Amino acid sequence: MAGRSGRGPFRRVExxxxxxxDPAAQRSFVVGVVPTRRAEALLILSVHGSKVTDIRVxxxxxxxxRSGRRGPGPERGVNWPSPGPARAGTPPPYDVHVARDLAxxxxxxxxxxxxRGRGVILEEPTVIALNTRSHEVLAVGDEAWQLIGRTPGYxxxxxxxxxxxxxxxxxxxxxxxxxxxxxGLTMFNRPRVLICVPSAITSVERRAVxxxxxxxxxSAAHLIEQPMAAAIGAGLDVHEPVGSMVVxxxxxxxxTAVISLGGIVAYRAVxxxxxxxxxxxxxxxxxxxxxxxxxxxxxxxxxxxGSALPYEGELRVEVRGREISTGRPRLVILTADEIxxxxxxxxxxxxxxxxxxxxxxxxxxxxxxxxxxxxxxxGGAKLRGLAERLTRETDVPVHLVPxxxxxxxxxxxxxxxxxxxLRPIFAAAES
Numbered sequence: 001m002a003g004r005s006g007r008g009p010f011r012r013v014e015x016x017x018x019x020x021x022d023p024a025a026q027r028s029f030v031v032g033v034v035p036t037r038r039a040e041a042l043l044i045l046s047v048h049g050s051k052v053t054d055i056r057v058x059x060x061x062x063x064x065x066r067s068g069r070r071g072p073g074p075e076r077g078v079n080w081p082s083p084g085p086a087r088a089g090t091p092p093p094y095d096v097h098v099a100r101d102l103a104x105x106x107x108x109x110x111x112x113x114x115x116r117g118r119g120v121i122l123e124e125p126t127v128i129a130l131n132t133r134s135h136e137v138l139a140v141g142d143e144a145w146q147l148i149g150r151t152p153g154y155x156x157x158x159x160x161x162x163x164x165x166x167x168x169x170x171x172x173x174x175x176x177x178x179x180x181x182x183x184g185l186t187m188f189n190r191p192r193v194l195i196c197v198p199s200a201i202t203s204v205e206r207r208a209v210x211x212x213x214x215x216x217x218x219s220a221a222h223l224i225e226q227p228m229a230a231a232i233g234a235g236l237d238v239h240e241p242v243g244s245m246v247v248x249x250x251x252x253x254x255x256t257a258v259i260s261l262g263g264i265v266a267y268r269a270v271x272x273x274x275x276x277x278x279x280x281x282x283x284x285x286x287x288x289x290x291x292x293x294x295x296x297x298x299x300x301x302x303x304x305x306g307s308a309l310p311y312e313g314e315l316r317v318e319v320r321g322r323e324i325s326t327g328r329p330r331l332v333i334l335t336a337d338e339i340x341x342x343x344x345x346x347x348x349x350x351x352x353x354x355x356x357x358x359x360x361x362x363x364x365x366x367x368x369x370x371x372x373x374x375x376x377x378x379g380g381a382k383l384r385g386l387a388e389r390l391t392r393e394t395d396v397p398v399h400l401v402p403x404x405x406x407x408x409x410x411x412x413x414x415x416x417x418x419x420x421x422l423r424p425i426f427a428a429a430e431s
Contacts, residue, residue: 101411105196108161109251113183114413128175129157140178149294177216193218198223200269221263227257228312233411234375234401243365256357266360272349274380284342290320305336308347309385351393373397377404
């Protein structure tokens with residue numbers, strides 16, 4: 001070890017791996033010696049791959065984790081080792097390129113995170129499980145989704161977004177913070193964040209989304225409208241004077257937009273989406289058979305036999321639920337025609353929204369749409385026969401994009417490569 005330096009109460013040492021750590025998984029490095037009243041303590045950096053995970057101070061054989069706090073830096077008198085050429089098999093103790101721009105599709109149903117240069121790194125349900133007595137977060141994402149309908153009274157699994165809008169600011173902030181941590185956000189990594197938001201939300205809700213992202217750990221937060229991100233993700237040339245139309249059938253809303261020259265020319269939205277389809281199936285089974293089924297069961301029925309038009313090979317499905325009159329379990333058999341009848345009202349709302357947006361488009365752009373067609377995306381777009389139903393009702397060809405669920409977040413991720421040049425699009429979404 002080197003002698004005592006003249007800067008602060010720390011001695012400088014060369015990076016040395018701490019014995020007993022797995023070199024293939026996580027490595028720790030001694031980067032300084034802290035003199036205390038009784039003995040010297042070792043200042044240790046833990047590195048996983050190319051990311052710094054935490055700082056530890058080991059004193060008298062004990063290790064104290066200092067995660068969540070600002071570690072000592074050069075301005076506090078610590079002489080950090082030089083990032084020069086590392087020894088063979090020893091990675092540098094930190095990575096100056098660790099901060100990456102992130103794009104987030106904060107949807108009512110699912111939240112997806114796109115990292116610049118890495119693609120989609122996280123996709124989980126927008127659900128958080130809370131203990132109402134202690135206000136403690138028990139689970140988030142897939143773990144919380146598994147708890148829906150299976151928890152005691154004091155534990156609730158809630159969705160912080162409903163119908164495309166934030167219903168609880170504090171829960172939304174905690175959800176974003178936990179999801180960003182899973183995406184690799186640490187106190188050393190504070191990236192810029194681009195968030196996709198519906199075009200119909202108010203300016204107050206837009207400010208709430210940006211504030212939630214900043215308080216969750218982002219260095220800066222920008223917004224982009226979901227129809228614009230969807231058009232970019234679908235490969236449409238949004239900056240040309242050519243009309244392009246996208247229909248995004250999400251979990252809480254259905255958005256329809258006509259885009260030209262980097263802006264939204266016509267826009268229609270209806271608060272109808274996948275969750276409303278699930279609720280319609282639940283209500284149908286309750287009204288006809290007197291059996292209560294869960295939200296998850298309604299979604300499974302929609303995926304298994306739900307459709308907007310008749311199709312070949314229709315099946316029947318057995319469903320178990322609770323009989324309302326007696327409270328006992330009961331088995332019922334549902335057909336694809338029954339589920340199609342239950343979804344008829346929601347499908348009609350989507351069709352009316354698309355027709356209304358087409359009627360609002362200028363005649364010149366309407367000609368482009370007839371030639372190029374309508375691009376269908378979103379989780380609800382995977383409903384059988386929905387594209388054919390829209391084609392029949394509008395007399396315009398409808399194309400289902402290759403990856404309808406990830407289309408929005410991938411479009412926002414493409415914007416990260418031209419962050420500065422696309423600032424006018426972000427400013428329009430934030431106004």
